[in-house]
Amino acid sequence: MLQLVVERVSIHAGVIRGLTPRGSRSLSDCVRILACRSHPPASPRRESSMPRRQSALILCSALLLAGFTGLAVSQVSDTDPAGEYGEKWHILTVPGTWDEQTEGKLDNYDGIAWYRCLITIPGGWREKEVLVRIENVDDAYEAFFNGTPIGGSGAFPPDYQPGDPEPVELAVPEEAVKAGKNLLAIRIFDHDGRGGFKGAAPVVLSGDQGINLNGLWEFRTGDDEAWAEGPVAITNTGIFWRTMAKDAAIELAKVESTALEPAEAAATLVVPDDLEVVQVLSEPEVRQPLYMNWDERGRLWVMNYIQYPYPAGLTMVSKDEYWRAVYDRLPEAPPNHFPGADRITIHEDTDGDGLFDAHKSFVEGLSIATSFTKGRGGVWVLNPPYLLFYPDADNDDVPDGDPEVHLQGFGFEDTHSVANSLRWGPDGWLYACQGSTVSGNILRPGIDKPEQSVHSMGQLIWRYHPESRTYEIFAEGGGNSFGCEFDAKGRVYSGHNGGNTRGFHYVQGGYYQKGFSKHGPLSNPYSFGYFPYMQHHDVPRFTHNFIIYEGGALPERYSGKLFGVEPMQGQVVQAEIFPDTSTFATRDINRPILTDDKWFRPVDIKAGPDGAIYVADMYEPQISHREHFSGQIDKSNGRIYRLQAKGAEPHVVPDLGALSARELIEVLRHPNKWYRQRALVLFGDRKDGSVVEELKAHIREETGQFPLECLWALNLSGGFDEEFAAEALEHADEFVRMWTVRLLCDDHTVSDSIADQLASMAAGEPYAQVRSQLASSARRLPAEQGLPIVEELLARSEDLADVHIPLLLWWAIESKAGESREMVLELLSEPETWELPIVRQHILSRLMRRYAAAGSRQDLITCAKLLRLAPSKEHTDQLMKGFEEAFQGRSLATLPEELVKAIDESGSASLVLQVRQLKPEAVQEALSIAADGGGDAAQRLALLQIFGEVDLPESVDVLLGTISGDAGDELKMAALTSLMRYDQPRVAEAIVAAFPSLSADAQAAALTALSSRAAWSKALLQAIAGGRIAAESIPLDTVRLMTFHQDQDVAELIGELWPDVQGASNAQMQAELADATELLKTGSGDPYRGKQLYQKSCGKCHLLFGDGGRIGPDLTSYQRKDQSRLLVNIVNPSAEIREGFESYMVLTEDGRVLSGFLFDQDENVIVLRGVDGQNVTIPRETIEEMAPQKKSLMPEGLLKDLNEQQIRDLFAFLQASQPLNN
Structure with missing residues (x-):
């Protein structure tokens, strides 16, 4: 009997290991279970002929003789087939059995195993009944939802009963369902035969919806009740989330078909x-x-x-x-x-x-x-x-x-x-x-610095x-x-x-x-258009x-046709491809x-x-x-x-690498495109100059496909130069001409003689695809070479409806619009150019929109020049169409006088423009509109902003009424910024009185205003000392700014309220940095919650994926994958200040102290953008002192108000590569 039992113990070594994870079961537990396993009942309710207690004693003796003690069993033989599956979690597919998926290692495993997966439950399901549907599990099972038992089918040893193979729907208690990820764990006992899910995956149901759980699950042999609660490594198991109709989910959970040999x-x-x-x-x-x-x-x-x-x-x-x-x-x-x-x-x-x-x-x-x-x-x-x-x-x-x-x-x-x-x-x-x-x-490693990366x-x-x-x-x-x-x-x-x-x-x-929305905008914000896919x-x-099939071995009817894979339909498609203008x-x-x-x-x-x-x-x-x-x-x-x-004979491929360069030239005649393309690679490998003259001769003398192949080979062999290119530009074959243009301009420069030849070619080229390449290549050349080509192509009215050419011409012009704006304007110096169809329909409004959207003073003055160049009201209307598109949602308040005058002369002067001109009737109308709480918000905003740009003391009453009334935050912030212009004691009193009732954003604008003047700073500090405003609500950066006022009262009040106004020490920041680094190594973050946190903090100043403030640098192209660098810039923002975003301190003649980024400037004015997001325009003649600051405007301590999970969530969003859709 002892020998028999020891053999049985050996047979069930995997079961011992599986049932006894390290430290989780006592030996007596194993013996109790094995006593049942060693003598399975003949039917669900029949007991073994050997008393279970006697069996347990025999097994205990056998285990002791085998070297086991009363400790939990934790070591098994190397030959144990279930051993590796009890040591850690593995991945198996559901539905399916473990016998089929473990390369035979679990063929003989009959015992307990666990399956686990994660499920993302829609928010709306939390208010409904949630069910887990399970069917055809071998043999007994019980399920846990986030650690809560929800039921099962059958019974585990010692009172084993097989489960019902029919579907069972288990109700999940409402309190067990969490928003977001939920853990479903299923404990299975296999009595004999195959173990696992035989017919269908589980399905989570709610109402008429379902989530089928067909896919990868975590799997482990053994038994530990802690496994019902996780954790689950999300890189190893699926996170099921896709909701669909209930019936569809149930159907898809089944094994639809099997793989064929x-x-x-x-x-x-x-x-x-x-x-x-x-x-x-x-x-x-x-x-x-x-x-x-x-x-x-x-x-x-x-x-x-x-x-x-x-x-x-x-x-x-x-x-x-x-x-x-x-x-x-x-x-x-x-x-x-x-x-x-x-x-x-x-x-x-x-x-x-x-x-x-x-x-x-x-x-x-x-x-x-x-x-x-x-x-x-x-x-x-x-x-x-x-x-x-x-x-x-x-x-x-x-x-x-x-x-x-x-x-x-x-x-x-x-x-x-x-x-x-x-x-x-x-x-x-x-x-x-x-x-x-x-x-x-x-x-390019070893060449580029991180800031030189090409972002996309x-x-x-x-x-x-x-x-x-x-x-x-x-x-x-x-x-x-x-x-x-x-x-x-x-x-x-x-x-x-x-x-x-x-x-x-x-x-x-x-x-x-x-x-x-999903993949982010085009990299060029001034593209103003894009090409569609090929029409179908x-x-x-x-x-x-x-x-595009050009292999020469299939029947002729397949030549030149498109052959594409359709993986979703499981088929291959054949299509005709034919010209559509130049595409x-x-x-x-x-x-x-x-x-x-x-x-x-x-x-x-x-x-x-x-x-x-x-x-x-x-x-x-x-x-x-x-x-x-x-x-x-x-x-x-x-x-x-x-x-x-049909009936094709096997094809033997000669070793092209063994051919000489001259033999490779003949391969370029091959009817199969593959041969020609592979030969070109070899030409590029060898760069054999001995064949240059022969290739040139073939290009000059031959027709058809061959001269084009020879042109490519010539270039790859190092023999393509401008002297020969001048000949090739006049070649009879349009594709030789097209590729000559492209190869010439690929390095962004050509000689003046070639540039002249390209411009002449643009005027007379009969083939649309060559004109298309000329437009593309003109963009790559310097303005003095590229724009003459563009000028000729603009006159080609036959391309007005071309799918590509008009936009290619616009992009060529736009690429020169910044550094070569005078040359761009020269294109429009003649009235006849304005009448060209492509110019009128595709260029004018885009050009005006581009300069207006860029928005610098120089760009806006260029808008004025365009208006003055326009030969007629019709052309002016085209320009103003683009101008208005650019200024949708933007204020016209800061337009330079030159542009205001040009628009006024055009007959399209708006009320804002007339107020800037201080026309009495316009000023009265503006004050009335701005004070009207029921008026148009966008118009009120523009007028409130303009009151800060021009001297209108009569506007102070309207501005103060705005901040104390029920206007929205945007209007209040505009009013607060404009009030900075008016040095009146009642302004500070009104702002201080309104401060407690303002939103956080509006309070930031209020603090910018109050800290800008010594007397106003004193009023603020007295309100803090008197308990009317909480000192904790004042950022240290505002306090530091007020120390710049040469005022004894202000200095004393600051000393009383903030004895130490210095920032965090380097040691403190290093400690915070170390803590955050360690924190981000553990756990995971939710980018959607992170986006909400971003919008409340970073997003007030920074753009990310086109969303957020425009105070600090745009983070979209920032190296956000570099977590350590990102952490440093958040914890210690002054450690590295991005070029162009240095903070400046400005002292003005009227006693104001202003701080912000230098947003714009020209010879007349500077524009500062403060941390409140508001722009302040300051005439240079009023500036007493202006100096860059070593300290960043970005506040320290942004992470201090976040808990650990919020920090993970924030970084999950900051490190996302593309925008999220809510």
Whole structure:
């Protein structure tokens, strides 16, 4: 009997370990449970033939003989199959059983295990009944909601009974439901057979809504009641949040379909009669294939995106509703990184039968690596946040050393939007995409300082020139850009993750539509327009990746057509692409690949060396980042298919790298675009000057595609110069001309003779796409060279309705509007120019709006010059349209006299302008309107502000009435600022009397006013000393400001009220900094609560994502990922003051002391912006002294009033990469 029991103990070692987490159970507990487990009842209610007590004694003896004591069992054999699953939490998919998902390690495990996940409960559900629906669990279970038991089905040992496989709905007590994240824990006892969720995932229900919990859960064998309460690592388990109709949630919780074996899946694909599909790769050779490319030997390279969706080794601190995450740190670049699961594999057809039979890896252990390309003596790998170069000079597929970091700063907040699709352009630049829900702060290590980073938000096409180490944004906007295609003419495309289009055609320097509220504004605030996607009929979303087929091996009817993947629908689409002015439109023709296999998820599509189309299939039950982030992802699969002509013979690719330079020239004639593009990469690698003259001869003498290819090869070989370019600008082929323009202007300068030739070309060029490139390139040139090109293109009235050209011309003009404004105005010096259709319809209002929106004194005076240049009232109206657009929601109170006069002469003078001119009738009307509490608020605001800009002592009564009445804060703040102009004792008395009833914002403006004059400061201090105003409500910065008054009474009162008005010591700030640093290492923050805190504090002075005050620096492009630097600037704001935001102290002739940022200035006035957000304009002639201050206007101690969680929340928002939607 003893031998039998010891064997049984051995068999159940995993159970002992599983039931006995370290320190959680006594030995007697284990024996009690094992006594039941060792002799399971034949039926739910039958007892074992061996008395349970006797069994327990035998087991106890056996355990003692085996070396166990009365301590909790905490060590098991290395061969224990359940051991690792009892040591820590693992991730399993629900629905599913643990037997199926643990590589056989839990096949024999029968015992207790726990599953846990997080659920975000909508706020509205807290007032309703919340239910948890559970079904078909093997065998018994009980559930806990935030640690509160809510019931279950069946019974656990020693009185084991199996649970009901039918759905059970468990009610959650109202007090157990929390707003935000909730922990659902389910304890399961498996008697025998498979354990876990056999048929469906749990569903959380409320009313007619539900959240299905189909995805990744935490899993652990063993038993500890503390596990019902967490914590749960949010980087490891899904946070389920998506609400839907109740019936849909219940249906989606079920296992919809099962994965097919590779051959079975291939058999389901349906293609046209003249095509056939071959499965060329599948798991385990490839898994999660995201990106494909071929080398010069015709070998297929594949990016296996296995680490997705979570970066390896990082902890998520927070994320927003768009799944943009903030992680605890930036990962280091390889080889010092935390290894991930991504890998680049190489696949070769060694016997020429068309199938890949040799497989190896180039590099493994990457994390969130999206794409790669060979060239320049190695392999370039896009591994956000880095662009890496793995040298492989001997081309042996083994890196020669550690990778070099060429670029850093690519955001990885959202791993389905990270920088992707790296490839060579025909011009020798590396091109790639950046997705919609990430940011960029791109630096060249060893070259750029942090403040020199190129900042971007959201989707764009970027490029990098390895030799010159130049990075630039090629075009901005688009969909969730994932896929970068070049057609035979070198035009750039990318797909779209929305519907009703197949994607975008990108031109150099273009701004494109995007989801502005979600992805942030365009980088240029004066773009005043953007390009749409390629027009298409209504279709469901989406085609993120497509090619223009130019491979030459499929039947002719497919040539030149667009082939795109539709991962959501599980199919491939074919569309016609045709001209639409200087861009394109598309129209669907067919679906060349269809299937009823719901797991078919094509994500990449390429044309290969054999002219066939290759499709990478991630093979997933769904393709949705949110579901993937919630755990609904299968990383074990991956297939690649070849779509080829019916009966196509295998294609053997010659080693292009073995060809001479002259032999490569002939490859440029190949009908398959892949050969030509790969040959160009080799030209760029070699830079062989021996073929320059031959290439020039081909360009001069040949027609068709070949001379364009030779032009690209000439440039890559170092033979493109201005002498030859002057010839090429007159070439018969429009695309040779187009690319000659582009290559000439890429380095931002040309000779004067070439500039003259480009301007002449602009006047007569017959092809719209060449004119489009001329407009793009003119923007890159200096104004004296670019604007003459623009001037000629403005006269091309045939481009009035072009989709691209008018805006490209505007952006070219706008780029010169600041530093070269006189040259821009010279464009409009002739009345005939104003009559040009493009000028009237697209330029005039935008130009006036641009200067008015910029708003400096110089810009506003330029507005006046434009008004004087306008040849007619009709043109003036066009200008004023733009002016009014710029000033929507802004005051006209601070316009310079020159502009006021110009507007007045134009016949469009407003009441504010007339008040500035002190016209008696206008002044009386203004006073009446400003005093009318029921009047228009915007008009009252403008008038209250103008009363502080002009001498109108009669306005004091109206201003005082405003601050003591029931006007809104904005009006009161304007009145308080304007009152500073009038040195009357009653002003201070009225402000002090009104102070307790003012809002916090208005009190800030009141303190600015009171502290500006010695007598007013004395009145304030006396009110504080008398107890009418609390001393605690006065910021130390205001106190410090009052010390600048040369007044004995003021000094004595300050000394009595604030014996020490110095700021926090360095030691105090260092301690606060250390505490905050440690705090942010623990826990996570909620960016939405953080946004509310931001709006109450930082947002009063700083813009972030276009929201907030305009006192301090705009934080949007600030290095907010650098947590330590961000902390320093908050805790000790004077440690580093951003250039342009230094504080100035100004003493005026009339005794005022003013402090603020130097917001604007010219030879006549300066404009200070105070901490209250109000602008004060001061004539220079009234300034006695003006000096910069070493202390920041930003107050210290901003974190002191926040609790620990609020600090985490604030930083979660401050470090968000893109705006949040409420």
